[in-house]
Amino acid sequence: MNQAAVSHQALMPIAVRPEHIVMARGEGSWLWDEQGRRYLDMVQGWAVNSLGHGHPALVAAITAQAQTLMNPSPAFYNRPAMTLAHLLAESSGLAHVFFANSGAEANEGAIKLARKWGRLHRDGAWKIITFADSFHGRTLATMSASGKAGWDTMFAPQVPGFPKARLNDLASVEALVDAETVAIMLEPVQGESGVWPATPEFLQGLRALCDREGLLLICDEVQTGVGRTGQLFAHLAAGITADIMTLGKGLGGGLPLAALIASESASCFAPGEQGGTFNGNPLCVSAGIAVMTEIGRPGFLDEVATKGAYLGQALAALSRRHGLGEVRGAGLLLALELGERNGPELVMRARDRAETGLLINAPRPHCLRFMPALTISLAEIDQCCEMLDGLLQG
Numbered sequence: 001m002n003q004a005a006v007s008h009q010a011l012m013p014i015a016v017r018p019e020h021i022v023m024a025r026g027e028g029s030w031l032w033d034e035q036g037r038r039y040l041d042m043v044q045g046w047a048v049n050s051l052g053h054g055h056p057a058l059v060a061a062i063t064a065q066a067q068t069l070m071n072p073s074p075a076f077y078n079r080p081a082m083t084l085a086h087l088l089a090e091s092s093g094l095a096h097v098f099f100a101n102s103g104a105e106a107n108e109g110a111i112k113l114a115r116k117w118g119r120l121h122r123d124g125a126w127k128i129i130t131f132a133d134s135f136h137g138r139t140l141a142t143m144s145a146s147g148k149a150g151w152d153t154m155f156a157p158q159v160p161g162f163p164k165a166r167l168n169d170l171a172s173v174e175a176l177v178d179a180e181t182v183a184i185m186l187e188p189v190q191g192e193s194g195v196w197p198a199t200p201e202f203l204q205g206l207r208a209l210c211d212r213e214g215l216l217l218i219c220d221e222v223q224t225g226v227g228r229t230g231q232l233f234a235h236l237a238a239g240i241t242a243d244i245m246t247l248g249k250g251l252g253g254g255l256p257l258a259a260l261i262a263s264e265s266a267s268c269f270a271p272g273e274q275g276g277t278f279n280g281n282p283l284c285v286s287a288g289i290a291v292m293t294e295i296g297r298p299g300f301l302d303e304v305a306t307k308g309a310y311l312g313q314a315l316a317a318l319s320r321r322h323g324l325g326e327v328r329g330a331g332l333l334l335a336l337e338l339g340e341r342n343g344p345e346l347v348m349r350a351r352d353r354a355e356t357g358l359l360i361n362a363p364r365p366h367c368l369r370f371m372p373a374l375t376i377s378l379a380e381i382d383q384c385c386e387m388l389d390g391l392l393q394g
Contacts, residue, residue: 051373
């Protein structure tokens with residue numbers, strides 16, 4: 001087949017993609033397209049490439065595993081899955097790990113697990129309180145759990161059982177608790193709505209409420225987990241423990257890998273109630289081991305926090321210079337409010353700027369989101385802000 005003659009027409013149009021760009025290779029914080037043009041990547045597959053493009057430790061782990069064993073099927077144990085499960089259980093303080101292929105699948109599993117637990121321990125309780133403007137995935141149940149505007153009608157009817165509270169408003173959560181409530185589910189930082197963090201006090205209040213009412217606390221750490229905020233898991237900054245936690249995105253460093261992690265008391269699936277053909281396959285799990293090993297190096301998370309503070313200060317300086325709004329977030333998950341400026345238009349101009357492109361994201365029309373590799377250098381942060389400065393002047 002003549003690769004140069006192949007077009008995008010056979011791909012289902014599920015995203016608006018620039019037709020003139022076909023990405024060809026990546027290294028660290030940089031991408032190159034087929035024309036040889038390079039881009040400073042501050043999105044990294046939506047926080048997926050936690051170690052950047054082509055990290056040597058990740059490549060070595062995947063290569064070695066591909067030459068040994070890729071998928072013996074979930075009907076058998078495999079050593080990489082056992083190893084990563086142990087790492088995640090030990091680092092989270094939880095007990096049991098189920099590996100999935102995406103954050104949405106992990107969150108779907110968390111919903112199922114909570115409902116099963118409610119049948120066993122809370123007289124059949126099944127409702128899970130979630131939050132306005134939240135994002136938990138694109139399956140029917142996770143879309144229903146999400147509070148993203150318009151998703152309640154896109155593929156109606158919704159899956160019932162997800163009353164919506166307001167982030168950082170404990171009274172709004174308490175008002176929704178009833179005899180049918182089994183859990184509270186939230187992102188420690190709401191990424192898709194514009195990077196809105198839950199306050200430590202709010203997270204502590206939710207933990208106390210769950211303890212008082214006999215509910216499960218589910219932390220969706222798909223975007224925030226695995227070092228993204230400068231903590232291994234974002235909710236740990238509030239000094240709390242979840243009953244159920246989900247991971248995805250950065251866990252596989254670019255490969256499809258997610259995890260549903262539960263305390264011993266919350267882990268109640270029986271054989272046959274949860275599974276998946278590719279789940280826990282050695283190839284993807286070996287990538288997770290490499291990621292967790294790198295992030296676990298002494299000082300790595302401190303470096304993420306330092307780089308996040310550096311980027312935050314640089315964005316704040318841009319905001320002051322150009323009359324923009326606040327900078328918010330944690331670690332290397334940050335947002336810049338744009339005021340009256342058009343976020344999507346700025347994203348396009350950044351991508352197509354002369355000589356070197358800049359890849360940024362606008363989760364809402366009024367703000368930009370930054371999710372660079374955790375391995376980004378301070379010099380590359382400076383390059384990003386210099387490019388953005390020029391664009392804002394234009």
